[in-house]
Amino acid sequence: MGDALVSRLAPARSVALAALVESERAGAYVREVLDGMPRARKLDARDRGFAMRLALGVTATTGALDELLDAYLARPQKVSARVRTALRIAAFELVYLGTAAEVAVSQGVELVRSQAKSAAGLANAVLRRVADAAAGYLAADGVDADRRPLVSMARRAGLPLWLGEALVRSLGAEGASQLAHAQLMAAPLAVQVNPRVRTTPAIGGDPCGLPGALAGVDGPRLVASGILDAADAVVSDLNAQLVATAATRPGTCLEIGAGRGTKTFMMAAQAARAGYARDHVALDLHERKCTLNRERLELAAMERIETVAGDARDLDGVLAAIDGRASERVLFDTVFVDAPCSGTGTMRRHPEIPWRLSAREALRDLPELQLELLRQASGRVQSDGELIYATCSVLEAENDAVIDAFLAGPEGSRFCVRPVSDAAIFHEEGFQGAAALIRRWESERGLFQSVPAPQAYDGHFCARLVRI
Numbered sequence: 001m002g003d004a005l006v007s008r009l010a011p012a013r014s015v016a017l018a019a020l021v022e023s024e025r026a027g028a029y030v031r032e033v034l035d036g037m038p039r040a041r042k043l044d045a046r047d048r049g050f051a052m053r054l055a056l057g058v059t060a061t062t063g064a065l066d067e068l069l070d071a072y073l074a075r076p077q078k079v080s081a082r083v084r085t086a087l088r089i090a091a092f093e094l095v096y097l098g099t100a101a102e103v104a105v106s107q108g109v110e111l112v113r114s115q116a117k118s119a120a121g122l123a124n125a126v127l128r129r130v131a132d133a134a135a136g137y138l139a140a141d142g143v144d145a146d147r148r149p150l151v152s153m154a155r156r157a158g159l160p161l162w163l164g165e166a167l168v169r170s171l172g173a174e175g176a177s178q179l180a181h182a183q184l185m186a187a188p189l190a191v192q193v194n195p196r197v198r199t200t201p202a203i204g205g206d207p208c209g210l211p212g213a214l215a216g217v218d219g220p221r222l223v224a225s226g227i228l229d230a231a232d233a234v235v236s237d238l239n240a241q242l243v244a245t246a247a248t249r250p251g252t253c254l255e256i257g258a259g260r261g262t263k264t265f266m267m268a269a270q271a272a273r274a275g276y277a278r279d280h281v282a283l284d285l286h287e288r289k290c291t292l293n294r295e296r297l298e299l300a301a302m303e304r305i306e307t308v309a310g311d312a313r314d315l316d317g318v319l320a321a322i323d324g325r326a327s328e329r330v331l332f333d334t335v336f337v338d339a340p341c342s343g344t345g346t347m348r349r350h351p352e353i354p355w356r357l358s359a360r361e362a363l364r365d366l367p368e369l370q371l372e373l374l375r376q377a378s379g380r381v382q383s384d385g386e387l388i389y390a391t392c393s394v395l396e397a398e399n400d401a402v403i404d405a406f407l408a409g410p411e412g413s414r415f416c417v418r419p420v421s422d423a424a425i426f427h428e429e430g431f432q433g434a435a436a437l438i439r440r441w442e443s444e445r446g447l448f449q450s451v452p453a454p455q456a457y458d459g460h461f462c463a464r465l466v467r468i
């Protein structure tokens with residue numbers, strides 16, 4: 001390739017660099033930063049797609065890229081943030097995209113030069129060595145033989161080693177390597193349609209056995225159709241839709257961790273399909289999320305749902321107004337805890353997770369909070385009612401271990417685990433096929449745990465606890 005050709009910096013790379021620098025500066029999600037950049041909108045669709053691939057990929061593998069770059073930088077701590085980000089982009093192309101070395105190195109040098117002219121020579125030397133070392137780094141050459149498979153798996157997925165270890169402990173070697181294999185691939189898109197919609201616009205996708213769900217829809221056609229803006233559909237991973245469906249029961253429901261209300265919407269949609277009469281309280285810590293939830297529910301014409309903002313660690317305090325209105329401590333037929341979690345089942349869609357999450361958060365702080373929320377929630381379940389616990393994590397510490405700790409405590413002694421696939425709604429007409437989708441991921445104990453894989457949906461956990 002001629003010098004003139006390789007030394008012209010591709011606009012997609014410089015847009016990716018600007019988005020990464022800004023997302024790091026502002027602590028914002030890189031996808032949103034890039035989507036909002038006027039420069040990115042001027043790119044044609046192919047270049048915009050490439051810029052996004054670089055920005056998401058570098059974010060998802062940041063620590064692995066730094067580990068490799070630092071091995072060849074004489075004084076890693078002296079490298080400015082902008083130059084380091086430019087080096088990461090070139091290293092990502094070399095290690096994970098398989099871009100021809102001469103192109104990735106020369107474009108990387110130009111990218112670095114665009115930030116600091118004086119650093120171009122250093123970039124050239126470092127990136128050539130990274131190009132030579134990439135295959136050995138992924139294969140974990142030089143690592144002790146007994147650790148090599150684990151280290152290689154973590155590096156190929158661009159994950160921190162502690163997370164690779166936690167995944168193997170949680171999912172076994174096969175499950176962890178399935179997740180790792182899919183980690184840098186795009187996740188498929190699914191929607192749940194508002195039951196008031198008679199004819200769904202042409203957005204691609206197939207009915208997949210779950211009422212209201214369309215799997216494998218086409219992103220640009222979905223956005224162009226306007227059905228999201230009209231609250232005629234919500235985007236939701238198919239496994240999350242199965243969990244929301246399992247939690248949909250007749251009677252009263254308290255949803256803890258309702259967020260912006262994707263599951264609130266889906267539960268209302270499935271209840272309408274199953275013919276269930278319901279009254280629903282959707283609670284979240286953040287007032288702003290409650291407002292967004294309420295606005296979408298109004299647009300969707302979904303009724304008998306009240307949003308409440310407050311900290312569910314003090315559930316009696318948050319529900320005081322509702323208790324006051326009823327002149328008693330209100331118990332619910334269903335309490336659904338959609339718990340704050342590490343999001344490790346959804347890392348393909350949220351590339352910030354692996355390198356922003358700490359081992360302490362995922363393995364200690366979040367499980368403590370989850371157990372506390374479950375204990376509080378259990379005190380609001382009617383006799384014969386159900387307590388449903390869900391996360392979008394694949395870590396045992398946040399899932400089975402929380403359920404076991406709960407069942408071992410005094411509050412848990414009033415509950416027993418029942419299979420998620422046997423939830424009442426799966427016995428309703430039209431829903432039986434969905435039980436089969438659940439059973440593919442159900443343990444002998446009846447706990448649901450899906451694991452991301454290429455072409456497959458995300459990692460979600462659900463436990464169904466029935467009050468005895």
Ligand SMILES: C[S@@+](CC[C@H](N)C(=O)[O-])C[C@H]1O[C@@H](n2cnc3c(N)ncnc32)[C@H](O)[C@@H]1O
Pocket residue numbers: 256257258259260261262263264283284285286289310311312313338339340341392
């Ligand atoms: C997994 S997210 C919920 C996703 C949401 N259910 C949906 O389907 O869009 C967990 C939610 O729990 C909320 N949360 C975190 N700590 C909380 C607390 N102490 N009390 C109540 N909500 C909390 C977070 O604000 C977040 O929206």
